Amino acid sequence: MPGYSSVTPLKSPIYVEKDLLGGSGSGGDTTPVSPARDPRLDMLWTAPPPIVPTTGKPDAPTNGGTPITPPTYGPFKIDLGGLTACEQSMLNISKPLVDEYNALHVQVISVLGSDTFWGQQAQYHQTYTLVPSAVSGGAPVTQDGVFDDKGVQDAAHKFAPVIGPEMTRALRQFADAMEAVGTYTGLLNMAGQAYASADFNSILPTVTPPAPAA
Numbered sequence: 265m266p267g268y269s270s271v272t273p274l275k276s277p278i279y280v281e282k283d284l285l286g287g288s289g290s291g292g293d294t295t296p297v298s299p300a301r302d303p304r305l306d307m308l309w310t311a312p313p314p315i316v317p318t319t320g321k322p323d324a325p326t327n328g329g330t331p332i333t334p335p336t337y338g339p340f341k342i343d344l345g346g347l348t349a350c351e352q353s354m355l356n357i358s359k360p361l362v363d364e365y366n367a368l369h370v371q372v373i374s375v376l377g378s379d380t381f382w383g384q385q386a387q388y389h390q391t392y393t394l395v396p397s398a399v400s401g402g403a404p405v406t407q408d409g410v411f412d413d414k415g416v417q418d419a420a421h422k423f424a425p426v427i428g429p430e431m432t433r434a435l436r437q438f439a440d441a442m443e444a445v446g447t448y449t450g451l452l453n454m455a456g457q458a459y460a461s462a463d464f465n466s467i468l469p470t471v472t473p474p475a476p477a478a
Contacts, residue, residue, distance in 0.1 A: 302435040304369060305362045305442055312351040312453060315344060315460045347456045354449045358442065365438055372431050382424045386416035 375381050393406050 302369060302372075302432050303439050305365055305439060307355075307359055307362055310355050310359055312348045312355070315348075315456055342456075342459050344456055344459070347452060351449055351452050354445065354452070358445055358449070361442060365435070365442065369435055372435055375431070376428050382427070383413075383416045383420035384424060386413040386420065387411060388413045 379385070387410050389408065389410055391406060391408050
């Protein structure tokens with residue numbers, strides 16, 4: 265089995281931007297007290313970083329020149345190809361979810377910045393007829409008018425400040441879930457890299473063949 269070089273563990277492939285209200289960025293972002301700032305997500309990588317074979321082996325450990333006998337462990341097996349295939353599957357699933365989240369995030373920000381979306385300036389159109397008068401020559405006159413819908417406007421002004429935080433909170437919950445998915449994907453990669461590093465640094469003990477029978 266060829267040796268593998270160790271690679272610095274990667275962070276989550278899904279980046280959560282630094283939050284102005286106290287988050288620390290990818291890998292350590294925390295939910296702010298106020299949900300006014302919800303992050304935009306970005307895919308830092310969309311394919312598993314390769315585990316690159318390395319030639320050569322490290323020198324056997326010694327204690328003052330005397331070889332150290334390494335401890336023995338039971339056999340185990342790891343399928344690096346299966347592991348990276350799992351990583352790729354997670355990344356393939358994450359990418360469209362991140363894109364859809366960002367699109368929804370833009371829409372929510374637009375709604376939060378609007379003072380008309382929920383009907384805060386709602387109006388209604390009404391056609392009415394004036395009673396006959398001398399001015400109208402004794403004939404009824406039909407006119408159109410646009411009027412403020414006070415009922416809808418009052419309800420909208422009460423509803424908007426309630427639904428806004430709920431929308432951003434829902435976004436934040438989804439962003440946190442996607443960050444957890446990214447962290448898990450990064451840990452899968454770390455597991456493969458850790459095994460590769462252990463394999464590269466493993467020392468095969470010197471085996472003395474038994475003497476042939478007389």
